[in-house]
Amino acid sequence: MPKTLFEKIWGRHVVLQELDSPAILYIDLHLVHEVTSPQAFEGLRRRNLRVRRPGQTIATMDHSTPTNTLELPLIDDMARRQLMQLRANCTEFGIRLYDLDSPLRGIVHVIGPELGLTQPGLTIVCGDSHTSTHGAFGALAFGIGTSEVEHVLATQCLLQDKPKTFLVNFTGQLSPGVTAKDMILALIGRIGISGGTGHVFEYSGTAVSMLSMEERMTLCNMSIEGGARAGMVAPDDTTYEYLSGRPYAPQGASWDSAVVDWRSLPSDPGAVYDRQVEINISQLEPMVTYGTNPSMSLPISQPIPDPATEADSMQRGSLEKALQYMDLQPGTLLQGHPVDVVFIGSCTNSRLSDLRQAAMLLRGRKVADHVRLLVVPGSESIRTQAEAEGLDRVFKEANGEWRYAGCSMCIAMNGDQLQPGQYAVSTSNRNFEGRQGKGGRTFLASPLTAAASAITGRITDPRTLL
Amino acid sequence: MQPFRTLTTRIIPLPRENVDTDQIIPARYLKVTDKAGLGEGLFSSWRYLPDGQPNPEFILNQAEYQDAQILLAGNNFGCGSSREHAPWALAEWGIRAVISTSFADIFRNNALKNGLLPVVVDADTQRRLFAIAEDDLNVQVTIDLASQTLTLPDGSRVAFPIDAFNKTCLLEGLDPLQYLLRHTLEIETYEDARGSSV
Numbered sequence: 001m002p003k004t005l006f007e008k009i010w011g012r013h014v015v016l017q018e019l020d021s022p023a024i025l026y027i028d029l030h031l032v033h034e035v036t037s038p039q040a041f042e043g044l045r046r047r048n049l050r051v052r053r054p055g056q057t058i059a060t061m062d063h064s065t066p067t068n069t070l071e072l073p074l075i076d077d078m079a080r081r082q083l084m085q086l087r088a089n090c091t092e093f094g095i096r097l098y099d100l101d102s103p104l105r106g107i108v109h110v111i112g113p114e115l116g117l118t119q120p121g122l123t124i125v126c127g128d129s130h131t132s133t134h135g136a137f138g139a140l141a142f143g144i145g146t147s148e149v150e151h152v153l154a155t156q157c158l159l160q161d162k163p164k165t166f167l168v169n170f171t172g173q174l175s176p177g178v179t180a181k182d183m184i185l186a187l188i189g190r191i192g193i194s195g196g197t198g199h200v201f202e203y204s205g206t207a208v209s210m211l212s213m214e215e216r217m218t219l220c221n222m223s224i225e226g227g228a229r230a231g232m233v234a235p236d237d238t239t240y241e242y243l244s245g246r247p248y249a250p251q252g253a254s255w256d257s258a259v260v261d262w263r264s265l266p267s268d269p270g271a272v273y274d275r276q277v278e279i280n281i282s283q284l285e286p287m288v289t290y291g292t293n294p295s296m297s298l299p300i301s302q303p304i305p306d307p308a309t310e311a312d313s314m315q316r317g318s319l320e321k322a323l324q325y326m327d328l329q330p331g332t333l334l335q336g337h338p339v340d341v342v343f344i345g346s347c348t349n350s351r352l353s354d355l356r357q358a359a360m361l362l363r364g365r366k367v368a369d370h371v372r373l374l375v376v377p378g379s380e381s382i383r384t385q386a387e388a389e390g391l392d393r394v395f396k397e398a399n400g401e402w403r404y405a406g407c408s409m410c411i412a413m414n415g416d417q418l419q420p421g422q423y424a425v426s427t428s429n430r431n432f433e434g435r436q437g438k439g440g441r442t443f444l445a446s447p448l449t450a451a452a453s454a455i456t457g458r459i460t461d462p463r464t465l466l
Numbered sequence: 467m468q469p470f471r472t473l474t475t476r477i478i479p480l481p482r483e484n485v486d487t488d489q490i491i492p493a494r495y496l497k498v499t500d501k502a503g504l505g506e507g508l509f510s511s512w513r514y515l516p517d518g519q520p521n522p523e524f525i526l527n528q529a530e531y532q533d534a535q536i537l538l539a540g541n542n543f544g545c546g547s548s549r550e551h552a553p554w555a556l557a558e559w560g561i562r563a564v565i566s567t568s569f570a571d572i573f574r575n576n577a578l579k580n581g582l583l584p585v586v587v588d589a590d591t592q593r594r595l596f597a598i599a600e601d602d603l604n605v606q607v608t609i610d611l612a613s614q615t616l617t618l619p620d621g622s623r624v625a626f627p628i629d630a631f632n633k634t635c636l637l638e639g640l641d642p643l644q645y646l647l648r649h650t651l652e653i654e655t656y657e658d659a660r661g662s663s664v
Contacts, residue, residue, distance in 0.1 A: 015656040016649055020630040024649055026656055036549065038499035047643075052653075064497055078497035085499045129548040129572060145550035145576035147643075155646040157653055161629065163571075193484055194542040197571055227545065229571050293484050293545075314540055318483045411493045420516070432488040432546060434511045 002268035004165050005234050006200045009140040013123045015157060022159040028122040030152045031108045032059040034086040036127030040150035041089040051093040052156045058117060059090050060098040062107045064413045067376050067403035070100050106379020106405040109133040109347040114381055116246025120235035120262040125152055130347045132223040136216035138235035138265050164274035166199035170207035172282030177463035180215035181349060181446035184222040185287035185297045187279060193295040196228030203233050207281050213242040214351040221348045222429050225294040234266035286461055288334050289431045289444040291322035298334060300461045306330035325433055326441050334459050341424040342373045342454035346410035349427035349447050350378030355386050358451040359394040361465050366398050368457025373400035376408040412437045425453040468581045469639035473562055474608040476534035478525055479599040485539055486546035487573060491555040504551055505558030530603050535562040538595050544573025553577045563609050567592050578632045585609060585616060585626045611637055
């Protein structure tokens, strides 16, 4: 029977499937960060357990790390203690840590691929919902809770019910100024934020095969915002070209045999999915969110919807509450709405190509007077490469702030945050109430739209500045 | 894990859809290295006024609901971040079950590992429950896990689904990690057969 990419990887990793129990699924790679792991390590200590496969476990510091300094001690005492706890846990249990001073440290979903840890066919988990990012390589990658982090540390396995499959077929071709970020916002807008619950997305179609690895990561990253724990793209030559020569990628003869195996992973012709949707992107515009979840988005030329036209009372209520929180009027255009802060960063859009796109618009221009522009690379390697290309100077000459790597204002745990009432255009993944700082208001958009909006001080269609 | 068998309490209506885990427990509470004290931060942005005082309008601050243990929520409860701090915060405050038409996958998995029961009902039952809860705040419902039923104040019963494995774990207070550890031999055999991959 023809199989999907997901089914092939799932099948290879089932250790045991007993009747009336979830499958015991083997995990190849476990990524760990400071926020969701301390209670799991504490659980191991309490039960007197060891980490089963320290060599398949990699840790980094990203969520509560400052971006304005890498010097210790940190001003934030709780963040300092959390980071020191991760350091102590990694030492005690023999886990490799990309520590604060490592030139390879960065956001967990940025450094996994960069280091070549993320490979086709693997099962990858992390106590972080944006683990879906790694699916861009044809891996099965998903976020887990801290109890499950403990399960994987102790047994290298997870108890999982088999999810369903959901084919997302992107047809057509992106126009200039429109990006992978706009594709994923369009998908979530179409199916809603719970549209993919219980499913794994497989992104396919000519439009997806034309995307670079970095663009595929943006696409897979936000799968969770559509309710799917994982999103995948079949591996192809673009994948192998990206991976080849990276520190943890197979070398020599084992590379050749790995590629032979990876070529068997893409879904077979005639494979059946539980659900599917097709989206033509040829007419797609830059997308911007107007509400308080990632499905509340609009093509940039369109007006904000009117709750009065919503038939379902609960949904009408949600929309009213969202517009009230955002202080936006139905029927008006988002385009031209003033912004206070522009954040370019996060595991969604902080890679070199994202920074290059933003710099392309900002080169020789200035950020509007009242706007704060914060540019936070996804990893220290990206920071170094961007500086070698002079991108840091472009941002600084435009009056933007250029920072060290980390999650920063995407989750606002490290002091980088909005003030109550402020509006931000953000290249991150969540516009939930208060996500970027209590009382802050987020418009999610692509790096191009973010850069264009920083220049004018208003939500701006980047195509007008290209 | 504390076993979950039956529960009879008032219900706390929270008629909002897509309550994300950032609302359940904002990220600024996630710098802890243990679980204690997270109940303080539960629904923090809704529960406290800008000056830090409890918001009297918010339902969790109302005297009548202090002993209630069932939260009744809109569709798609617990979406967003994977933070297990969300069920830890709910459980520490005293919530033992959440009723909704649907739950986000990661939240559901996390809740089940903390003795917090996600009860899925259809939209009609959800509407009835909201109507009942808003009509008379003293009204109580009963959840019986063994029979997988929810008993409404008028005596009518509604069945809810749960998989056999999680049901047993909850009823008996079993830790799912023990199940995995019991199968160490199978895990070893699997590893031997394929070799280590990183």
